[in-house]
Amino acid sequence: MKKLLNDPSAYVEEMLAGLVAAHPELTLGGESGRCVALAEPARSGKVGIATGGGSGHLPLFTGYVGQGLVDACAIGNVFEGPGAQSCIDAIRAANGGAGVLCLYGNYGGDRMNFDMACEMAGMEDIACETVLGADDVASAVPESAEKRRGVAGIVLLYKAAGAAAEEGRDLAGVAKAARKAGAATRSIGVALSPCRVPTADAPNFEIGADEMEMGMGIHGEPGIWRAPLAAADTVADEMLDRLLAELSPGRGSRVVPLVNGLGATPLEELFILYRRVAERLADAGITPVSPLVGNFVTSMEMAGASLSLMVLDDELEALIKAPASCPFWRVAA
Amino acid sequence: MKKLLNDPSAYVEEMLAGLVAAHPELTLGGESGRCVALAEPARSGKVGIATGGGSGHLPLFTGYVGQGLVDACAIGNVFEGPGAQSCIDAIRAANGGAGVLCLYGNYGGDRMNFDMACEMAGMEDIACETVLGADDVASAVPESAEKRRGVAGIVLLYKAAGAAAEEGRDLAGVAKAARKAGAATRSIGVALSPCRVPTADAPNFEIGADEMEMGMGIHGEPGIWRAPLAAADTVADEMLDRLLAELSPGRGSRVVPLVNGLGATPLEELFILYRRVAERLADAGITPVSPLVGNFVTSMEMAGASLSLMVLDDELEALIKAPASCPFWRVAA
Amino acid sequence: MTMTTHDLAGFVAQANEAVQQEEQRLNAADAKLGDGDTGSMLRRVLAAMAKVDVAGAAGLSEAAMALAQAAMKETGSSLGTLVATAAMTFAKEAKAAGNRIEADDMGRVVSAMCDAVASRGRAATGDKTVIDSLDAIARALSAGPATLAGAERAARDALDAFRALPCKVGRARMFPEKSTGADDPGMLAIALLLAQGPRAEA
Amino acid sequence: MTMTTHDLAGFVAQANEAVQQEEQRLNAADAKLGDGDTGSMLRRVLAAMAKVDVAGAAGLSEAAMALAQAAMKETGSSLGTLVATAAMTFAKEAKAAGNRIEADDMGRVVSAMCDAVASRGRAATGDKTVIDSLDAIARALSAGPATLAGAERAARDALDAFRALPCKVGRARMFPEKSTGADDPGMLAIALLLAQGPRAEA
Numbered sequence A, B: 001m002k003k004l005l006n007d008p009s010a011y012v013e014e015m016l017a018g019l020v021a022a023h024p025e026l027t028l029g030g031e032s033g034r035c036v037a038l039a040e041p042a043r044s045g046k047v048g049i050a051t052g053g054g055s056g057h058l059p060l061f062t063g064y065v066g067q068g069l070v071d072a073c074a075i076g077n078v079f080e081g082p083g084a085q086s087c088i089d090a091i092r093a094a095n096g097g098a099g100v101l102c103l104y105g106n107y108g109g110d111r112m113n114f115d116m117a118c119e120m121a122g123m124e125d126i127a128c129e130t131v132l133g134a135d136d137v138a139s140a141v142p143e144s145a146e147k148r149r150g151v152a153g154i155v156l157l158y159k160a161a162g163a164a165a166e167e168g169r170d171l172a173g174v175a176k177a178a179r180k181a182g183a184a185t186r187s188i189g190v191a192l193s194p195c196r197v198p199t200a201d202a203p204n205f206e207i208g209a210d211e212m213e214m215g216m217g218i219h220g221e222p223g224i225w226r227a228p229l230a231a232a233d234t235v236a237d238e239m240l241d242r243l244l245a246e247l248s249p250g251r252g253s254r255v256v257p258l259v260n261g262l263g264a265t266p267l268e269e270l271f272i273l274y275r276r277v278a279e280r281l282a283d284a285g286i287t288p289v290s291p292l293v294g295n296f297v298t299s300m301e302m303a304g305a306s307l308s309l310m311v312l313d314d315e316l317e318a319l320i321k322a323p324a325s326c327p328f329w330r331v332a333a
Numbered sequence C, D: 001m002t003m004t005t006h007d008l009a010g011f012v013a014q015a016n017e018a019v020q021q022e023e024q025r026l027n028a029a030d031a032k033l034g035d036g037d038t039g040s041m042l043r044r045v046l047a048a049m050a051k052v053d054v055a056g057a058a059g060l061s062e063a064a065m066a067l068a069q070a071a072m073k074e075t076g077s078s079l080g081t082l083v084a085t086a087a088m089t090f091a092k093e094a095k096a097a098g099n100r101i102e103a104d105d106m107g108r109v110v111s112a113m114c115d116a117v118a119s120r121g122r123a124a125t126g127d128k129t130v131i132d133s134l135d136a137i138a139r140a141l142s143a144g145p146a147t148l149a150g151a152e153r154a155a156r157d158a159l160d161a162f163r164a165l166p167c168k169v170g171r172a173r174m175f176p177e178k179s180t181g182a183d184d185p186g187m188l189a190i191a192l193l194l195a196q197g198p199r200a201e202a
């Protein structure tokens, strides 16, 4: 887990400098200096969408600032929530006068800091709503689904909420669309190897040479079980079964499948997983819509993958298919 | 280097099945069963572009089949050239009656098999031209530049040739544009860790825990030198210096910089490298145009990066900026 | 005895020294069920707080506010944000008290900090978090004598009492069988950082 | 003595057995300056060739053509493609000779194979590749006696003679100082696979 970096404590600042240099459509600013927004200011009258989270997950979070997606992003240190100042910076940048939806993953630090920022925003008369990504079925039992962490599924929530905002819905309407998207989305991941946080001198967890851990958190938090590394089809089945058990899409349903790489797993292997997912969905009479296979949400150089499913109705399907574009994802018109 | 796979010997077949399942705009076929092409057949009258190469480098090669890029791709086993049958399959699929440019990396096996396929194509009255990607400055001295291997720079050649074909140029014109793009492009890579070929039970090379190897080949062939892992800025400088020394773009020149991840290096670190590249280019009075930062050409889960530069004139700049789209890259209209 | 900005500076300096000793132990406690960063994060946060010119501040409230801001700038992690919340609450209390906090006020002050942390963290006593430590400390200080030694003892007793109970917040709640018998990293941090603190009266 | 499809099948079977012994040695030779796959690739290619029903083919030419196709289907690597090229050239020669190849024809046949490989590989004698082995074998067989033992000796002698010279093709040419003194993996493969082959006259 060797790293190409200069000063570990400058990792995030230097990464952001490179990001905005490579993407002139993005701008870095705010009082915190930790807010990425579209260089062209938020369209007046459109509901803004602010997100944020720790660094180390690119393209998440910053990479989804774009048309039809997210308007601004607060950036934390590696694997730590964004500070309250960067959260209010993102809310202000996203604000086009019609209020701001704060849409981010359900992690303690992130929530606390966005809560503080929303309180400040209230004092500035910026109306805020909050929707949390909480798609990781491995992070709490279904009965406490509200306690679940957010993982790769948030990308689909960005897409749905972003399209709703682009359509001109009001804040309550955009928040409703995001909540509906969240209710329809579940994820689970499998980790094969650890990663190393730049300031640490050791990997963030240990795992046997022939082991994998199902449901492990994206920061290396323990998962549901650890077992010998299984065949890709077995891993795909295990993940899919858990998601289908919760979402129970019937024959004839339409779902968005997202096979996501955690960092070091080759795209080739994500396609091998997707092959099985597509096969199984076909067997169950479920139609995959706009499938996504790639590195959408990573944990630095962790090896492994996650699977997300979003069950569509007509409204969600239209939102998912609406045009959008950001540095790392695009849906053509 | 744990892998998510089923049978190692089915790796390529299963990967391709997943790829075309996830991308219905692509189709897998040919007599070899190892040819990926646009589902919508090549536009009649347009010069076709066929490429090909070994697997294990996604998004290269298959991922660049798309509008304004490549029409068809021959697929070899992991790190082996494509067989002659898949090469002729790709040439046939790319053929829209105006001839086919075979554009691929300068590797022995790839060249031999495309040569055979071009001989067969000649018997079928398909006119073929060949242009080889040979951008890796570490793989031969400037005096034998024609012997150099192709690495990430080929993506820029696809873009230039694809745009020229889209414009309606004839075969000679498209080949000329590709050659001009090649002459203007240089790359160099740095490897930090090995990868493992699915059928092997050990990594493809060994490297010390604190070492990096400058100029190492994408299959793990020895590079220019091996040294203790340096700071990102030092690595960027070393790569940039070698490219600038060969290309010698003057003050006021315009270049496309491509910072490419080899697989396991986080996007964050590619941006840290790009930050320095952008700084250095600015100091040299060189303007970066359409910079690319991401995983464009990989070696499975190898850690490391490569830097490519293409020096632009008006013609190349127009070709680079022309609209294009494929599963892994898009240039907006 | 009235609390001064010097007392506050001394408290931060001691905690900063302590965390340098205890970093790995805290990381290890967090690694059992969390992401293993409690110690390293606290070390960074306390280093940033220790750089604040606390003793030179205009008053207790300004000093505490500067500490809160330093913590907030350094991290957006759960515990770091709660540390900042606690410092901000101290600042508010000090301001309301005209910058004069007596030892006998400390029970009430820590109780206010506990409430603020619970509300920010959306958690409650009994969840096995720093809230339970703060709650125990507030009760001990209110019962008197209001000394740092008493606070330390309360934090240790709370740590011991909660060890056998399951954790109810964060990812750790997924594994009641694993959290039972293990120290909550935040509670452990409070006990360890107070233990190394100055033994003088607060 | 006239060569039969049985002789060809036996030759392939022996080479297939030999490569299973020598896989790692060939990989190691390639790993010095190349990508370290010569042995594993050849093992796969020869296994595919060994599955062909060579002895049951209609004639020598058909048998060799089936071998070439099996190799081509299996790999697009440099050496694998050259093996296929050589087999295809053998097929062409056999066809031209009405499927009758005598021991005394073998010098001419291998010389044709050598030319085809050189033209496909765009390399020449002296570059330190399999071309130099084929060239040496062709010359030895032409000079007579045309035996497999003679071919093996020629391959070994070529390997020994070229060891001290620098490699001039592929990535290895970048490191003349490293390739000097090292065996070319392709030349080594020919020597090892012939060495384990049947000692009967070709």
Ligand SMILES: Nc1ncnc2c1ncn2[C@@H]1O[C@H](COP(=O)(O)OP(=O)(O)O)[C@@H](O)[C@H]1O
Pocket (backbone or CB within 6 Å): A108, A109, C030, C034, C035, C036, C037, C038, C041, C077, C078, C079, C080, C082, C117, C118, C120, C121, C122, C123, C128, C129, C130, C131, C169, C170, C184, C185, C186, C187
């Ligand atoms: N919502 C919360 N309410 C109260 N305390 C909390 C909360 N979340 C975390 N904590 C405390 O913080 C500690 C974990 O801190 P830390 O590891 O720094 O946070 P993170 O979860 O961001 O990595 C826990 O042991 C607990 O005492």
Ligand SMILES: Nc1ncnc2c1ncn2[C@@H]1O[C@H](COP(=O)(O)OP(=O)(O)O)[C@@H](O)[C@H]1O
Pocket (backbone or CB within 6 Å): B108, B109, D030, D034, D035, D036, D037, D038, D041, D077, D078, D079, D080, D082, D117, D118, D120, D121, D122, D123, D128, D129, D130, D131, D169, D170, D184, D185, D186, D187
């Ligand atoms: N262009 C060429 N002409 C002749 N022989 C070649 C050529 N390229 C490679 N070879 C032979 O093939 C051997 C390398 O084979 P192998 O490792 O299988 O190929 P690859 O380079 O595709 O990995 C070399 O040692 C050399 O003898």
Ligand SMILES: [Mg+2]
Pocket (backbone or CB within 6 Å): A079, A080, C035, C037, C077
């Ligand atoms: Mg954390």
Ligand SMILES: [Mg+2]
Pocket (backbone or CB within 6 Å): B079, B080, D035, D037, D077
């Ligand atoms: Mg090879």
Ligand SMILES: [Mg+2]
Pocket (backbone or CB within 6 Å): C030, C034, C035, C036, C037, C038
């Ligand atoms: Mg933690």
Ligand SMILES: [Mg+2]
Pocket (backbone or CB within 6 Å): D030, D034, D035, D036, D037, D038
């Ligand atoms: Mg090789």
